[in-house]
Amino acid sequence: GAVVSQHPSWVICKSGTSVKIECRSLDFQATTMFWYRQFPKQSLMLMATSNEGSKATYEQGVEKDKFLINHASLTLSTLTVTSAHPEDSSFYICSAPMDGDEKLFFGSGTQLSVL
């Protein structure tokens, strides 16, 4: 199957700082990538859809200015959590479909802990 690489796996930061998470499709091009948040023992919550060359589409209730998404190329999307606070601590996961396919390939996830 296709490979999606996500970094870092773990990040601990102080309250008020910003954290950047990278998501790369390694062996295919992805014009669209998705960013999710997952709380313990809960399912995936879609935060936003990242579109190469255009603005991201955010789900209702997700703060655009807090969760900045940049889809710089056909293989790279980044999520920046700005001015992070303890309530932003969560597991963040990205996914990408191969163009024209409904299957989603997921990154390994990033555990963010804000102190």
Add this chain to the structure above:
Amino acid sequence: QKEVEQDPGPLSVPEGAIVSLNCTYSNSAFQYFMWYRQYSRKGPELLMYTYSSGNKEDGRFTAQVDKSSKYISLFIRDSQPSDSATYLCAMSGTGGFKTIFGAGTRLFVKA
């Protein structure tokens, strides 16, 4: 009513048992049905992918889709402790549909 309903479990079975995991859905426009396995603190891994109704088998895994009943299943034969994980059903349609995930069922296979 949620678009996709999945019992979160937990489901605990002895090694070697046949496991049955299920989801129901309400949107008849769904055409693509998937099962993902997620280990703790890891990203989901695609297990099975089915288009429309029918069965699909891959090793110890069998996926079934019954569109008339809006019901999908994943069967795991000869379950192993390494199958212990959360299993998420997912579904989507054509025309810009977003993929909708179930809540996930936590499975424990005891040695």
